[in-house]
Amino acid sequence: MSVASSVLVPYASYLRVYEPLAAFPEPERTHWARYARRPRTPGAQEELRRSLADLLSTPPVPVPVHESGEAFVAHLDGVVVICPWRTRLRGWLALQELPGQFPDPVLDAMVPPVVRAQVTSDYERWLSGNPDARPWIRTAIWQVPLRWFALFGDEDRQYEPGEPGGAEAGRAPVLRYRTTMAQARRRLARALRALRESIDEGPMTEGLVEVGRWLEEFHPRALVELDFGGLVHAVTEEWLAEDRSAAQMAEGIAALRAGDGEAAGAAYGRLAERWRAVGDLRFAN
Numbered sequence: 001m002s003v004a005s006s007v008l009v010p011y012a013s014y015l016r017v018y019e020p021l022a023a024f025p026e027p028e029r030t031h032w033a034r035y036a037r038r039p040r041t042p043g044a045q046e047e048l049r050r051s052l053a054d055l056l057s058t059p060p061v062p063v064p065v066h067e068s069g070e071a072f073v074a075h076l077d078g079v080v081v082i083c084p085w086r087t088r089l090r091g092w093l094a095l096q097e098l099p100g101q102f103p104d105p106v107l108d109a110m111v112p113p114v115v116r117a118q119v120t121s122d123y124e125r126w127l128s129g130n131p132d133a134r135p136w137i138r139t140a141i142w143q144v145p146l147r148w149f150a151l152f153g154d155e156d157r158q159y160e161p162g163e164p165g166g167a168e169a170g171r172a173p174v175l176r177y178r179t180t181m182a183q184a185r186r187r188l189a190r191a192l193r194a195l196r197e198s199i200d201e202g203p204m205t206e207g208l209v210e211v212g213r214w215l216e217e218f219h220p221r222a223l224v225e226l227d228f229g230g231l232v233h234a235v236t237e238e239w240l241a242e243d244r245s246a247a248q249m250a251e252g253i254a255a256l257r258a259g260d261g262e263a264a265g266a267a268y269g270r271l272a273e274r275w276r277a278v279g280d281l282r283f284a285n
Contacts, residue, residue, distance in 0.1 A: 011234045011282075014044070015138040015148050015211075016225045017181070018074050018081035023219035032082045036073050044072070044229060047085055062111050063091035063119050076180065076223040083136045083225075090135050092123040134217050142234070142282040143275055146249065146268075147207040148226050150191040151184040151215075152177040154247035162237060173232045175240050181215065181222040187250075188212050194256040198264070234281055245271060 021029050021036075035041065047070065068087040073080065095116065098107055127133065140148075162173035179187075188208055195205045215224070232240060252267035 011142050011230045013140050013144045013148075013229045013231050014225075014227045015140075016072065016083045016227065017136050017215070017218045018072065018076070018083040018223040018225065019136070019219045020076075020079055020081050020221055023222070024082070031069070032071060032084075033080075035069075035071060036080045036082065041073050042070055044227070047087065062095055062115065063122070064088045074178075074223055074225070076221070079221075081223045085137070086135050089133055090137060090139070092119065092126075093135065094139070095119055134214065136218075138214070142231075143279050144226065144228065144231070144245065145207065146245075146271060146275065147204060147211055149177075149246045149249040149271075150208060150253065151187055151211070151224060152179050152226060152246040153183075153187070153250060154244055157244075157246065159241065161241070162232075173237055173240055175228040175232060175243065177226040177246055179224050181218060181220055181224055184224040185212070185215060188215070190257070191249075191253045194253050198256045198259075198261060231278065235278060243274075245274070248274075 021033055024032055047068075064087055066088065068085040070085045070087075072083040072085070074083070075081065095111070098111070102110070156177040156179045158174070158176050158178060160174040163171040188211065192205065192208050192212070195202075195208070199205075228240070248267055248271040252264045252271070255261075255264035255267060
């Protein structure tokens with residue numbers, strides 16, 4: 001599995017929640033209603049390009065000075081649903097995770113300590129006035145966290161092959177899952193029940209609990225989306241076309257519910273190995 005790409009965006013996947021306009025207070029509701037009527041709204045690639053442009057400045061701007069007024073727009077049963085970018089909030093949250101991912105000298109070169117200190121101060125001051133703030137988008141680098149697949153079924157899968165020429169000359173492939181909030185919560189609850197009745201508490205259980213708490217923050221008629229995002233540039237189109245990760249997760253959960261721990265372990269093992277191979281590409285040259 002090897003792909004060379006000149007694409008400028010990171011190899012990241014996204015878990016997004018799109019809420020109906022009724023979920024937003026005024027005047028934000030009116031803003032999003034007008035926004036959704038635009039003939040064209042920016043996509044994920046444009047959001048990433050703007051963020052990368054800020055990081056290339058001197059000194060780097062890891063977190064925008066102002067919050068974005070942009071969003072992703074979709075439709076659920078004919079109803080407009082909105083997923084605000086909230087780039088500034090997500091930048092703050094991402095910066096908090098950096099110290100555990102890079103050695104101090106590398107981190108200091110990427111984002112100087114004085115910049116990080118100022119950004120942290122800005123976030124703490126903002127958070128004091130917005131204690132209930134949460135992002136509509138979660139991001140994972142070089143992977144799709146396996147717990148995310150528990151929210152979806154194979155019937156939610158949407159795959160669009162790329163056009164000839166790939167990322168440089170044509171349209172890149174798209175692989176995503178979309179389901180209703182109600183269905184995502186039901187699947188998550190079933191997965192948690194199966195895990196707790198079959199095995200001890202562990203990382204998967206803890207991860208599902210944490211995702212469940214996040215989902216509870218949103219409107220019950222929201223849309224939940226798992227987008228493979230930039231990962232489509234890290235693997236082959238054959239890999240994408242064959243991928244049935246949500247089905248494999250569902251197979252493992254069903255085996256647990258049936259009391260077949262061996263079959264559950266085998267299904268999960270195949271899924272974990274498939275994604276371990278993708279994660280290992282991070283260290284390839």
